[in-house]
Amino acid sequence: MNAQPTNTQPSHEISPQRPGRVSDAMAPDFLLTVEGLTVSFDGFKAVNDLSFYVDPNEIRVIIGPNGAGKTTVLDLICGRTRATAGSIQFKGRELTKMSENGIVLAGVGRKFQTPSIYEDLTVFENLEISFPRGRSVFGALTFRRDAEVRDRIEEVAHMIFLADRLQTRAEFLSHGQKQWLEIGMLLIQDPELLMLDEPVAGMSVAERKKTAELLNKIIVGRSVLVIEHDMKFVEDIAHRVTVLHQGKLLSEGSIAHVKSDPKVIEVYLGH
């Protein structure tokens, strides 16, 4: 990546294999621009002066050892945690100042690490809540379940392999099905940037395969930011990989590049 904004340190690893980018501080063609991002919890810097850039339609995987700050980065982008310093721009809009729901409306969707679904509601109702209409109090009161809503929900339910479970209360789903349901809830939302926190953790081999298949289907027309430990899975889906270590960027580039980076090897195998 050649687009290196002038205000960040030049010491970051830059992978050279994507030429043709105009060096421009505004970088208008990035979907997501993270620069100098820092958050400190009581003096401890969980994320420290982090910068990275995500292109439209790119699948970016963030890896790193435990405590590297991966989940915190997602928390910062979606507004769950507020940055101490730095900026996060999404399509040119500064996210660090926006409310959580404002960030969602701007087009950022986020899946949590443990399946986060509404156990007391049916699969249908779970998906319906994510349908992008009637999100204000008044809108929710007057929301009508019309054909458009029903068709869309059925379409998505089909994609997430839950077409025949629409009337099941979500608490009766298996762990893998719950993960899919949450991915489906994000699909209905139709975000331009989809952030997934360990989408295959705790899944069986068969479920993993299905999930990879599902992810490959849903990335069309959007960027995806994934945190994952499973290297096999990462190799299957990643366009590029960002490696975090102790809140800092350690390495970035194609999977082959990252795998051969001595610093990455040091962190993963050195101790």
Place this chain on the structure above:
Amino acid sequence: MFDSYSISELGSIFVMQGFAGLILFSVYLLMALGLAIIFGQMGVINMAHGEFMILGAYVTYFTSQAFQHFLPALFPAYFFVAMALAFVASGTLGMIVEWGLIRHLYKRPLDTLLATWGLSLILQQVYRSVFGPREVGVELPAWMMGSLKLTDTIEVQINGLFVMTLTVIITAVVAVMMFRSRWGMQVRAVVLNRMMASAVGINTERVDRLTFGIGCGIAGVAGSAFTMIGSTGPTAGQLYIVDTFLVVVFGGAQSLIGTILSALSISQTQSTLEFFLSGSIAKVITLLGVVGILMLRPQGLFTLKVRR
């Protein structure tokens, strides 16, 4: 409102009201200490906390009666025996309640609130049936009566001083227990990570029970101290419960220093205002101030920023 007082009179007023405030501070702090342990460390809301305090007060009352009748020679020292008995009585009741009620509700804090409210109603009625509806007061030993004259216009009561000294000692003991003893370490370990604490061999159920018992025991001691400055009735505990909760929350639930400072600021504000305004308006302004500040800073005054 200051027109009618001279400067030196005003000074004396502030000192005397400050002293009255310190007594209030002692009561708040003693009650809040037990609550801060139970709420701050375990996250349990105990609405019956006031009733545990009243139990301590009744124990003190009956101990004083017993000494008067059977051991009049030792009467001057009865209070120290009473305090130990109050701790044991309230603490034991607390452990029974934890076993029978609280432990089933650790995952449902709002329900704990309702259940302990029910418990407080039951205890109040039991006190009323067993001890009678009238308020009872203990007879103070001779050495605790009277007052010290500091200047011509300033004098302080000895029993008040005694309660304050007691508060300081109890607070110090609690601080040492929390931060130096094995139990304190175990409590903090369980609070931070129950699974891990249990995995390294801490009996978390025992720690819970002990913690709840110690918190209630301290409430009992508070009740014991309470008899030195006021009388006791079946519903006296309820009068203080909301104030005490505000003290704990205002200070930041997990901070001992916070609890002390918030008890100090609330009691001083209230007692100073009380002199110039009517008691009810002083209380309203104090509580409004606390609620207002809590709305601005819900995590309390003395908490640190942590990752959610």
Place this chain on the structure above:
Amino acid sequence: MNPETTPRTGFLTRSQLVGIALLALLIVVLLPLTLDIFRLNLVGKYLTYAFVAIGLVMCWGYGGILSLGQGIFFGLGGYCMAMFLKLEASSVENTKIQSTPGIPDFMDWNQLTALPWFWKPFASFPFTLVAVILVPTLFAFIIGTAMFRRRVGGVYFGIITQAIAAILTILIIGQQGYTGGINGITDLRTLHGWDIRTDHAKFILYFVNAALLFGVIGLCFLVRQSKLGRILVAMRDKEDRVRFSGYDVASFKIFVFAFAAALSAIGGAMFTLQVGFMSPSFVGIVPSVEMVIYTAVGGRLSILGAVYGTLLVNFAKTTFSESFPELWLLGLGGLFIAVVLAFPAGLAGIYDSHIAPRLAKWFSRKGRTPTPAMPVSTPAE
């Protein structure tokens, strides 16, 4: 509990309609036919608490927000109505023995010589009707905004609402000249010249109250069956998921809290009309927490259950405190503990798990299984 529920598309399912009809039969037909006017008036008084209990179903059961200060709104609604009635009762000829005729008696006793400014608009009945709803709702809106925007919830919210209830009580008792103090506003007589103290008026007011109650029940079903109702359930379960699905969680909480406050206020106003006075003993902590138990006994997720719970607890209270007053507190305390430990879903839970399946079996010969009246789930936190 039947795991397969159909999505609710219509307004009410058949079993819900049957439930409402049965309750209406009890309240509008059976009780008025069997009770004398004194007892009926007593039931009317209980039913004003049911407004609060229904509000708590929405706010606590569905929204997961436990308010321990609903007495605030019940009281404010009641006081607004009482102020109007008191002004009408304090006409110049009624109060000509006072040193200042034309103002309420307690003001005269407290050496007030003119009506305070905030009393003046309550001479108008339309203003009063608006104020009954608006004052408490606005107050709830302010409290809710301050708390929920800053993510205060759970037990903290409970404690703060309790503190506000305590503050309001102290204020009302302390400011006797403006509020009537601990006795409250008493000796209310007429509404637009219509004497509300007669048996006939009490009879009519009972039905007005019942009509309002069923209106409120209908409204609650409407809210619960809307997407907003499902969002409340979703929020109680996974607040963050709702937030990151693009909803402003705080505004939904503020809405449901203010909604519950408005319902409580209607109850308070009807209380004043039927009982003929309003006092701080309905505002404070103790009545506020007691109203929570009505909801808990009925089932915190059941709108109709809240009405049954209110009636049941109050009948028990009246019976016990008439014959064994010392037992009542023990019973009430025990009820709190039992409902929390053993029956977190209350009467509605018992109905759902023991009675409804049998009814369903009985009905199933005619058609398919009716959907359960309410989703019973793990208790709200």
